[in-house]
Amino acid sequence: xxxxxxxxxxxxxxxxxxxxxxxxxxxxxxxxxxxxxxxxxxxxxxxxxxxxxxxxxxxxxxxxxxxxxxxxxxxxxxxxxxxxxxxxxxxxxxxxxxxxxxxxxxxxxxxxxxxxxxxxxxxxxxxxxxxxxxxxxxxxxxxxxxxxxxxxxxxxxxxxxxxxxxxxxxxxxxxxxxxxxxxxxxxxxxxxxxxxxxxxxxxxxxxxxxxxxxxxxxxxxxxxxxxxxxxxxxxxxxxxxxxxxxxxxxxxxxxxxxxxxxxxxxxxxxxxxxxxxxxxxxxxxxxxxxxxxxxxxxxxxxxxxxxxxxxxxxxxxxxxxxxxxxxxxxxxxxxxxxxxxxxxxxxxxxxxxxxxxxxxxxxxxxxxxxxxxxxxxxxxxxxxxxxxx
Numbered sequence: 396x397x398x399x400x401x402x403x404x405x406x407x408x409x410x411x412x413x414x415x416x417x418x419x420x421x422x423x424x425x426x427x428x429x430x431x432x433x434x435x436x437x438x439x440x441x442x443x444x445x446x447x448x449x450x451x452x453x454x455x456x457x458x459x460x461x462x463x464x465x466x467x468x469x470x471x472x473x474x475x476x477x478x479x480x481x482x483x484x485x486x487x488x489x490x491x492x493x494x495x496x497x498x499x500x501x502x503x504x505x506x507x508x509x510x511x512x513x514x515x516x517x518x519x520x521x522x523x524x525x526x527x528x529x530x531x532x533x534x535x536x537x538x539x540x541x542x543x544x545x546x547x548x549x550x551x552x553x554x555x556x557x558x559x560x561x562x563x564x565x566x567x568x569x570x571x572x573x574x575x576x577x578x579x580x581x582x583x584x585x586x587x588x589x590x591x592x593x594x595x596x597x598x599x600x601x602x603x604x605x606x607x608x609x610x611x612x613x614x615x616x617x618x619x620x621x622x623x624x625x626x627x628x629x630x631x632x633x634x635x636x637x638x639x640x641x642x643x644x645x646x647x648x649x650x651x652x653x654x655x656x657x658x659x660x661x662x663x664x665x666x667x668x669x670x671x672x673x674x675x676x677x678x679x680x681x682x683x684x685x686x687x688x689x690x691x692x693x694x695x696x697x698x699x700x701x702x703x704x705x706x707x708x709x710x711x712x713x714x715x716x717x718x719x720x721x722x723x724x725x726x727x728x729x730x731x732x733x734x735x736x737x738x739x740x741x742x743x744x745x746x747x748x749x750x751x752x753x754x755x756x757x758x759x760x761x762x763x764x765x766x767x768x769x770x771x772x773x774x775x776x777x778x779x780x781x782x783x784x
Contacts, residue, residue, distance in 0.1 A: 396429045396768065398422065399680040401436050401673070403687035403699035405719060408753040410442055411435030412449075417754045418684055418717070421761020427769040434676055436685075438699035439586035439644070439663020441492065441530030444484035448473030450671040453482060458515050460508035463489045463532045464498070472512050480523040481516035485509050485645055486530030489539070491607060494532055499608025501534040501617060502561040506648050510543025517577045524581060525670075526652075527663070528645040529588040534604055534617045535560055536593075536624045536636070537651020545573040546655060560620045569631045571655060583656050586663035590697055591643030593636055593650045594622055599643040607646070621647050628654040664702035673706060683707040684764065686717035690736060692728055704732035717760050719749060737764070 400422075402414040409417070415433040422431060434450070437443025448455065453475035462468045473482040486492060488508035491499070509526075516524055533539070535558065538548055542558040547570040549555060556562045592598050600609070600617035609617060624647075625636040634654040636642055641660045642650035652658035668674070677683070685703040687694075694701050704714045708731070716733040719740065729736065739756040740749055749756075 396427065396682060397680045398429055398431045398682045398684060399434060399676050400431055400684050401434045401703045402685050402717070403436055403438060404440075404442055405686075405688040405753050407688070408750045409757075411437060411446060413754065414686065414757060417757035418761040421758040421763075422765040424758070425762045425765025425769065427765035429765065429768075432676055432679070434671060434673060436671070436673075436699045436703060437527065437586075437663065437667050438697065438702065439527050439529050439588035439667070441484070441486040441490060441527075443527035443529065443586055443588075443663060443667060444473065444482045444487070444525070447525070447527075447667065447670055448475065448482050451475040451482075456515070456519070458512060460488050460511040462493055462508055463504040463506075465505070465507070468493065468508070470508070470512065472516060474516075474519060474521070476523070478519065479521055480525065481519065481521040483509070483512050483516065483524060483526045485526060485528050485648070488512055489533050490530045491532040492530060499532060501532065501604055501607045501609050501646065502613050503559050504533040504607070505535050505539030505559045506531065506533050506537055506645075507539035507543045507558065509648075510540035513540065514543060514575065517575060517581065522581055523584070525584045525586065527586045528649050529663070531645040531648065532607055533648065534599055534607060534609070534621070534646030535563070535648065536621050536646065537648035537655075538563060538624065540648065541651055541655050544575045544578065544656075546571045547573065560617055563620050563624065564616065566620070566623050566627060569627055571631065574655070578656055583652060583658040584666070585641075585644070585649045585652055585658050585660045586666055587641035587644040587649055587660050588663045588697075589644050590641055593625060593639070593642035593647050594618065597643070599647040602643065603646060624651070662697055662702075664697055664699045667699070668702055668706060673703070677707060677710050677712060680712065682713050682715070682768075684715045684717065688718060689720040690716050690718040690729070690733070691720070691722050692726055695728060695732070701732065708732055715764060717757065719753065
């Protein structure tokens with residue numbers, strides 16, 4: 396049996412590569428006679444770009460940029476496709492993981508440093524830029540990035556404003572005459588890890604503002620700013636940020652790039668699988684194992700394991716999903732894509748206790764899966780065309 400291991404990260408504990416390694420080691424510790432291939436996945440969230448660079452055999456570039464609060468930091472981005480494409484991780488410059496919890500303040504945070512990375516990529520001569528947008532500490536609608544690329548945000552007196560949501564509440568107009576002209580000939584693809592809208596109760600401010608440190612009053616101000624930015628962008632560019640698909644991604648940064656840079660906003664998980672050659676790997680396997688920290692019906696809203704399971708089921712390949720948490724009750728919707736869902740813990744634990752044991756639990760679960768499959772093909776529901784099992 397050849398098994399494809401394609402998990403997402405277990406947030407807060409292991410990156411996707413470590414998850415795949417643990418499951419793989421567990422399978423080989425079992426009594427199952429098998430071969431495996433590890434293809435750790437991302438869905439546009441934190442870590443996606445690094446995985447893509449690795450899958451595509453890219454080179455790493457080092458650069459000094461500003462973090463979300465204007466402090467210089469060292470970061471990286473990747474170059475692939477013989478120098479024609481750059482892959483950028485937003486979280487490497489403006490990520491929430493770069494900050495201490497007490498520092499979080501989306502009213503003052505900016506994506507300016509991400510724009511600096513884009514500019515550096517343009518200096519390398521690339522014609523395509525792929526950006527993983529997840530994990531940001533910002534709700535600035537991409538204004539910081541756009542300022543770094545030449546756009547000025549103006550108040551009622553025509554004076555340029557400091558680019559953070561607190562100051563941008565004064566926004567009245569935008570001057571894009573100095574936008575870096577190279578962007579006109581550059582394809583920009585944004586890998587989005589959420590489907591939230593820019594505005595409203597499911598929008599960037601309401602849903603993600605509190606996760607980034609916003610108080611209830613600040614959420615109201617962030618919503619006001621994003622609405623104002625959307626109105627100005629529509630007047631200047633003719634593009635409606637608020638109606639763009641995935642417009643709430645990264646505090647509205649995806650929508651800002653859509654409006655001002657004509658960026659393509661795409662489902663991060665599906666695009667990742669396409670870029671990483673997932674379809675080819677599917678053709679070689681008889682079983683897929685995927686997973687992430689939690690699998691529930693929200694997983695079906697574009698998360699990485701759903702994209703993996705959907706692609707596998709279209710090929711008639713069985714799918715096992717492993718997670719730290721799975722639903723207590725059987726889900727008909729999840730059952731359409733996952734043949735088996737397995738929680739990795741073997742005893743009740745608080746989250747703080749469970750996280751340090753994630754690798755060991757995945758290792759043990761991988762061994763259990765292998766031993767179960769070694770009992771025979773009837774241990775797992777398999778469609779008729781999977782006779783190699």
